[in-house]
Amino acid sequence: MKASPPLSFFLLTLITAGEAAADDLFSGQAVPQVLTATRLKQSPAAVPGSVTVLDSALIKASGARDIAELLRLVPGMMVGYRTGNQPTLNYHGSSASEARRLQVMIDGRSVYHPGLATVDWTDIPVAIEDIERLEVFRGPNTVSYGANALMGVINIFTRQPLDSTGTRLKVTRGQRGIADYYASQGNSWDSGALRLSISGQQDDGFDHDETNAPYRDSRRLERISLSVTQQLTPRQSIDWQLAAKEGSNQRPYVYEPLFPGITLGDTNSDVKASDYAGSLRWSFDQSASHSLSLQSSIQHWERLEHWRACEAEIAFSPQLAELWSLNSDYVRRFTGNPFGPVPAGTAQERALATQIRQQLASGATREVCGTANQNIRETRYDVELQDTFSLSDNLRLLSGLGYRHDQADSETYFSGRLSNQVWRLFGHLEWHVDEHWLLQGGAMFEDDQLTGSSLTPRLAVNYLITPKHGLRAVYSQAVRSPDMYENNANSRYRIRGMQPQPFGQRDADYFLHARGPGNLEQEVIRSHELGYNGLFADAGLSVDLKLFYDEIHNMISEPLRADRFAPDNSHRMRFSGAETQLDWQVSNADRLRLTYAYVDFSATSKTDQRLTARNSGSAGWLRDWGMGWSSGLFYYGADRLNERRFERTDLRLAKRTAFGRSNLEVAGVLQWRLDDEALTWRENNYDDRRLLYLSAELDF
Known part of the structure; x- marks a missing residue:
């Protein structure tokens, strides 16, 4: 078989890195650890899969204002936009308008919405300034995190309160209406610490649609969060968090009346978005080999969207x-x-x-008007007990039990309230057969009240050349449960305060009515992976290579349109290809980072072909120039995102100045689109391919 360009690149990388740092294979330097893959702390070489870590230095140097933009640094991550305030992300691809197949967590708390199977990337209630690092497990991980971790897991770790003492103030201003702010205060005492932060974001979104008309997709949001850690005893600690977010997102009004001559009514169909969350984690180290943790959380999401709508009277017959x-x-x-x-x-x-x-x-063709809404309120209660036990020096067992209660309340989507209960039981066994061979196996059993039970396994074999260099072979299965709307929709628009009253009704139902089938099955992925992870510590070089073949069955791919609501499990998709990422600390002053993904795919639904690029990647150069000057230069590219090429270069230049115990950093970010395409959809256009914004940050 003819070798593909990515494989040749992988081989060249391995050979070059090996020759440059072969002596490092047996060095005694500490090995970094990751947590997201199995919930156990592991070296990247021992992980049963591929993990990308975006650390605080990389996050800051990127100049990104949003988590979605940060994830362009992850190989194989496809980033698109429905509107300026609606990013959509998928790993390797599938639908360009929905992102249903990634599990996203903040400090272990899932922010995946249960009612509509979405992650609201714009409205995640965490400031990017509070993020310490992101760990992205690139592949199925239902085994560790349950249904909906079908394609991958994004775990957002915030800064520990103990590392956040003092005061930080930051303001950002720029083109396209950018107006952000951030402020935090951290304090510590003998047995604990806290961090309180408030932040806000604002921008105008895209400038115009495909007809050159102004585009309603701006956003405005404000957040507040409190994080507290308390050491109860030498072996016990409690961490708790509170977070809230309020804001509004504009929505373009695109409804077309049944008959010509009907006005569109109020084009203000903006969404008022509110998120509230609280979590508590108790950790107990019973001994050096045995620990327990209990985590609970409650979350509430509100999306309130109402507008004045006009139609012909017959639509309410x-x-x-x-x-x-x-x-x-x-x-x-x-x-x-x-x-x-x-x-x-x-x-x-x-x-x-x-x-x-x-x-x-x-x-009955006369015009009647009233107030319509797409309001939805979702609530989630989650509690989980986890036990980690080292049975011997070479055998570790992680096990746990969890319960989740989801509730969605919407007159429009569900004609009332719908709830669901999920029980889960999970375990992971790690066995070091000898100094080189590592066997790992795990499974998750879930019982979902609305969709039934599932058992998802994973089996991995790692060959550790040294603790820092390992080969891996992984087979795993994962599932995604149909969300409440897909499976159990009872959707109809109730128009209130109608004038004049159609057929004598002051409050009337629009004739379209969508019902979920109620018998949808879970989507299932079967994933195969071969890979290598190596850390050449003396050379400051880390390398990860991945070959993959994934098949997804029972896909729910049909667009969930009210006028053509017919979700089913008839579709499937196949991904195969290769990925690589390199992170090289060339010197004390220079750091290089490269990612590349080649994805070959086929799909039975055209919808699922839209957000997959065969070739995509990024390149970054971080430089400390001395005298407080630093820079970050990044390139992002994808050859096809919904039939559109994407290429952009970002430059961040910063100057840090010390004033006694205080530090002031002034930075500028310039983004330059190298292509001349709309972003993901034809409606998403900018007047200028360049974007400039400036920030000033003071800590004391």
């Missing part, structure tokens, strides 16, 4: 709603020519169509 429930295809044929002959159909369909024709003849 009870007979038209009944006909839609009987046969939506018949309604489409009928409304395509509402004044023509009654289409052929059953006797009941023709009778209803005749009544609707009479209503039209009596003037």
Whole structure:
């Protein structure tokens, strides 16, 4: 078989790195550790999969204002935008408008919304200034984190309060309406510490749509968070967090009335977004070989969206709603020519169509207006007990039990309230057979009240050349449960305060009505991976290589449109290819970072082909120039995101000045699009391919 360019690149990387730092294979320097893969602290060479770590230095040098933009530094991560305030991310690809297959956590607390199976990247209630690092497990990980970790896990670790003492103030201003701020205060005492931070973000989104008309997609948000750690005894500690976020996101109003001449009503369909969260973690080190932890959290999300809507009176006809429930295809044929002959159909369909024709003849095309909404409130309660036990010097067992209660409340999406309960039991066994061979196996059993039970396994073999260099072979399965809306939707727009009143109704239902099938199965992925991870510590070089072959079955791929609501499990997708990432501390002053992903794919749904680039990657150069000057230069590229090329260069230049115990850093970020394409969708356009914003940060 002909070798692909990525494989040649991998081999060249290994050979070059090996020749440059072969003596390092047996050095005694400390090995870094990661946590996200299995919940156990492991060296990257011993992990049953691929992990990308974005540390604080890299986060700062990137100049990114958002988590979504940070993830462009992860190989294989496809970053797109529905609008300026709606990023959408998928690992390796699939739908360009929905991101349903990644588990995202903040300090172990999932921010995956249960009702609509989304992650609200814009509204995650954490400031980027509070992030210590991101760990991204690139691959299925239901075994450790349950259903919805189908394609990967993004774990956001915030700075420890003990590392956040003092005061930090930061303001950012720039083009496209950028106006951000951040302030934090940290204090410590003999047995604990706390950090309180407030922050806000604001920008105008994209400038214009494909017709050169202004685009309504700005955002404004404010956040507050409190993080506290308390050492109860030498062996026990408690960590708790509170977070809240309030803001608004503009939405473009794109509805098309049934008949010409109807006004659009109020184009202000903006979303008021509120998030509230609290979590508590108790940790107990019973001995050097045995520890327990209990974590609980409660979260509440509100998305309130209402607007004044206008339509023809016939859209609220009870007979038209009944006909839609009987046969939506018949309604489409009928409304395509509402004044023509009654289409052929059953006797009941023709009778209803005749009544609707009479209503039209009596003037039911007149304009009526009222207030519509797409409000939804979601609440999650989660509690989990985890036990970590070293059975011997070469055998570790992690096990746990968890319970989650999800609730969604929406008149529009569910005609009321819907709830779900999930029980989970999980375990992971790590066995060092000898100094080179490491066997790992794990499984997660979940019982979901709405979708049934599932058992997902993972098996991995690692060959450790040294503690810092390892080869791996991994097989895993993972699932994604259909969300409440996909499976159990009972959706209809209730228009209130109608004037004039259609058919004598002050509050009326729009005729479209979407119902979930109620019998959707879980999506299933079967993943195969071969890889290498190596740390050449003396050379300051870390390398990760990955070959993969993944198949997803039972995919729910149909767009969840109210007028064509027909989700099913009929689709599948295949990914194969290779990835690499290199991080090289060339000297005390210079650091280079490279990522590349080649993804070959096939999908039965065109929707799932949209956000997959065959070639994508990034390159970064971090430089400390001395005298307080530093810079970060980055390139990001993808050859196809929804049929559009993406290339951008970012430059961050900063100057840090000390004033006694205080430090002031002034920085500028310039982003320059190298392509001339709309971003992901044709509506997403900027007037200028360049973006400049400046920041000033003071800590004391």
